[in-house]
Amino acid sequence: MSVSAIAALMTYRGEMTSAPAEPLGARIRRLRTGRGWTQRELAEPGYDRGFLAKVETGSRPPSEEMLAYLAQRLGLTVDELRFGRPPGVAAELRASLDEGYRDLEQGRVADAEARFADVAKQAAGYHLDDVECYARFCQAEVKWQLFDVAEAQRALEHAEELAAAAPPWLRAMIVHRWSGCRYLSGDAGTAIARVEDELAARPADPDAELCLLTALIHPLMEMGGLHRARQAAEDGRRLARAAARPDFVARFHRQASQVWQAIGRADRAAEDLTEAVRLFASVGFDRDAARCRWARGYFLRRLGRLDEARAELTAARDQLAAIGADEGVAGATLELAQVRVREGATEDAAALVSEVWPLLARDVEARGEATALRGHIAQARGDLETATRLLREAAEIQTGASLHGAAVSTALRLGDVLRQRGHLDEAIDAYRHGLDSAATDS
Structure with a gap:
């Protein structure tokens, strides 16, 4: 957000609680006098001065037609006048959320959380349901980042209360993350069914559809549905050309790489991971770029390139730890432990599993993987x-x-x-x- 935009937000931040409570008539009077106009100058030619005087004192409510007329005369939208919104506030608040999301991706969790709460309060005060929905989603992302799956799901359901006002891409992302919470909680069937229901409703744009297809791939593969996962990856590959959001395209490439690995297309898997890293870096999403390095480490282990895998996974784990991404730290560390077992360093592997064991209660997939790995080490x-x-x-x-x-x-x-x-x-x-x-x- 620009310096001028931040300054503009600061000037009206103090009004966020008082503006919605300000009587409409009083607001009209304030805006009129602020422009140096008389009642006659604002009212005519559409209405007479006396009628406007009654509106300003609150003795007569304006009709919708009069409200539209006054808003046009004052250079505002009807809702800006009705709710006391400063011009352009919706765009400024969305930009603030975008910036906060980058803060979250770069590990500035407390800053992001404070920004999201502030914007959610302002958006509620100005009756901007779409912006409030986005702010609530961002608050859920904080819980996701902190690996608090139960709280993330509750926050997503809170966001979904306003999803009817949200753009298609945001509605899809709420479903994507909600299904991820259900999957991590051990309910993969519900996770997949929810996403497939949304896809059956024919999402309104390529970004939304791509987001939903991305959410299907990993759960399908873990449930044994490789054929369906491959179909989702092929469909997503076509959609990615029309999608506008680079972060959505990057997430798709990261997930699709799992399919290509499973069917022996190492070349395509490598291409997808490289493109995912490039796209995440281009928008400043450090957390997701590190998760791609984790995925690349897994890929290299499967190819038997253990030295490279160890280096990539160590870097991914360190980057994820630096930004407080516990879920990523747990996953990358378990994968690193797998490499150490392959290298014959079972004591190192056991220490790595013990290091992240306290994090695993919230992720049934990781807990199962870690328990199996402990069994392998014991063997x-x-x-x-x-x-x-x-x-x-x-x-x-x-x-x-x-x-x-x-x-x-x-x-x-x-x-x-x-x-x-x-x-x-x-x-x-x-x-x-x-x-x-x-x-x-x-």
Whole structure:
């Protein structure tokens, strides 16, 4: 926001509570006298001076026609006159929210939170439902950033109360994040169904549709729906050419890279991650750029390029920690622990998992992954009894949350551990469970 815009906001910030309570007649009188006009000069030729005098004293309310006439004479919109809005306040408040969102992405959480609360209060006072909805969404993003999934969902539902006034892209983003909260809470089915319902209603613009398709990809893949996830990625690839918001396009590329990795298109996955980093950097979204580095580290691990993966994940974890993104720190650290296991450094891996364990209660997917990783570490140490217990616990978490992709890997590892222990019948049951999970397609 420009210096002049900030100054303008400061001049009317003090009016935000008093302006809506100011009687309409008194406001008309204040605006008239501020211009040095007489009642006759404002009223004529449409109305006579006496009628305007009654309006200004509050003894006669103006009709809608008269209100429109007076607003036009004063150079205002009807709502600016009715609610005491300074001209251009809606655009200034939206710009303030945009700036606050960049603060949030760059780790200035307290500054962003204060700005969002201030704008929400002003927007409510000026009856700007669309701006208030955006401010409420931004407040939910603070909770998301702080990895407080339950509070983020409540804040999103608060924003959704005003969603009818919001632009399509914002309505879609509210659904995107709400479904993300449900997914992290272990309710992947509800998360997917909500997004698919919104898509079936035919979103009004490419940004909204792209946002919703992006929200589908990861949950679908974890529930075993790779075919549907690929269709979402292909549809999104076409839509991205028409989308106007670079942050939405970047989020899509980051998620779509998972699909291309899963089907063996490493070239396309690399292209998508590179483009996502470029787009996030172009709008100053440091948190999301760091999350792309986390995704790139995962990609490199899958390719067996462990040194590069370790470097990328360490950088991602450090960047996310610097801006207070706990959810990202947990995810990047668990992925780094996977690399250390592959490198034979099981003690380092165990320490990394312990470091983020307190964060995992709020994310069922990460908790399942970390429990399975602890089982893997126990197996590497030769503690097969502990490995069996942890892998069974992880399988229960993943199956209960319909995370079929993760459940397959866990079941196969559990079968191997049981076979090592000589429990062949139990091993066969575990392998069968893995096959059942692999065959599940939501």
